[in-house]
Amino acid sequence: MGSLVSLSPLLLCVLFLLSSLPSPILSASVRCNPEDYKTLMRIKKSLNNPYHLASWIPNTDCCNWYCVECDDNTNRITQFTIFQSNLSGQIPAAVGDLPYLDTVVFRKLPNLYGSIPSSITKLQNLKMLRLSWNNLSGPIPGFLGQLKNLEYLDLAFNRFSGQIPASLADLSKLAALHLDRNRLTGAIPDSFGRFKVDTQKSLYSGFYLYLSHNQLSGVIPKSLGEVNLITVDVSRNKLVGDASVLFNPNGTTQTIDLSRNQFDFDLSGVKFPKTLIDLELSHNIIRGSIPEEITGLELLQGLNVSYNRLCGQIPVGGNMNRFGYDSFFHNRCLCGQPLPNCK
Structure with a gap:
């Protein structure tokens, strides 16, 4: 009776099925941390x-699962990335229970809705938070300012509304902020002048600021002129006043896009940074003339000053010959090639 052969066929079948079932606990040979496994x-x-x-099959090694990555030393989940999927729902609060995460990405998920869970503030190792091209809504939560190690924040292409929280400037290591393509209103916080990128410790050479395609109003805060901006894009808003503070002749700015606002300032006395590659000023109320110094910008590849109130001779030389009629037309009295000759 003790031999396997003597067992009934029914009992043999049951024993076989039991042996084929996955173990209720993770094998000691897998890398996946049990707490991370439960959270996932x-x-x-x-x-x-x-x-x-x-x-994500139960009782298998979560370090081998799609959308996550484990650190080779700690065997803890450090990256969580869901990209381009038709999954639906809200950002799970349990994401905050993966304490070793340095990267969280929910991107191009049109059926991802709701708000950002407050549990995300528990991720104090987080360096990148990318929640773009989704259907998230509501105000941008001020508690994001608690993520002290965050270097990259991307909330673009959503339906966020309300004002930009001033507490985002508490992110002392932040080097890139994408809030474009939302429904944000109000002014750009004056606190944004506190953004300082430590180029000795950061992978970034300066600050990247994207605020375009919102309904922001008011003036550009003067404090923003103190930031080492590489890119600043505030296009397609309702901003007014003097934006010349963004032109730092001793800075390293490469792209400035002020188009489709209501900026009103004299361009004549503006000094450009030598690093400027793309300058977009169209559809504003900018006055004066185009400074002759623009011909000395050896890196300049893009220029558009159309639909303003500029006057005078278009400077000749440098890279200016690469810009056509569309870059200058619809100004009050701008003249010279590629526009009609000055009288």
Whole structure:
């Protein structure tokens, strides 16, 4: 009776089925941390077990799952990336229970809705937070300013509304801020002048600021002129006043886009940074003339000053011959090639 052969066929079948079932606990040979494993399974459930996470099979090594990465030394989950999927739901609060995360990406998920969970503030190792091209809404939460190690914040292409929280300037290591293509209103916070990139410790050589395609109003804060901007794009808003503070002749700015606002200042006395590659000023109320110094910008590849109130001779020389009629037309009395000759 003790031999396997003497067992009944029914009992043999049951024993076989039991032996083929996965172990209720993770094998000691897998890398995946048990706490991270439990958290990821909760995340999958809260997202209604989407096909995009089909590789998240129970009782298997989560370090081998799609959308996550483990650190080779700690075996903890450090990156969580869901990109271009039809999964639906909200950002799971359980994401905040993966304490070693340095990267969180939910991107190009049109059925991802709701707000940013406050639990994300527990991720004090987070360096990149990218929640773009989704359907997120509501105000941008001020508690994001608690992510002290954040270097890159991208909330673009959503439906965020309300004012930009001044507390984002508490992110002392932040080097890139994407808030473009939302429904934001109010002024650009004066606190943004506190953004300072430590180029000795950061991968970034300066600050990248994208605020375009919103409904922002008011003036450019003077404090923003103290920031080492590489790119500043505030196009397609309702901003007014003098934006010349953004032109730092001793800075390293490469791109300035002020187009489609209501900026009103004299361009004549503006001094450009030698690093300027792209300058877009169209559709404003900018006065004066184009400074002759623009011909000395050896890196300049893009220029558009159309639809303003500029006057005088278009400077000749340098890279100016590469810009055609469309770069200058619809100004009050601008003249010279490629526009009609000055009288």
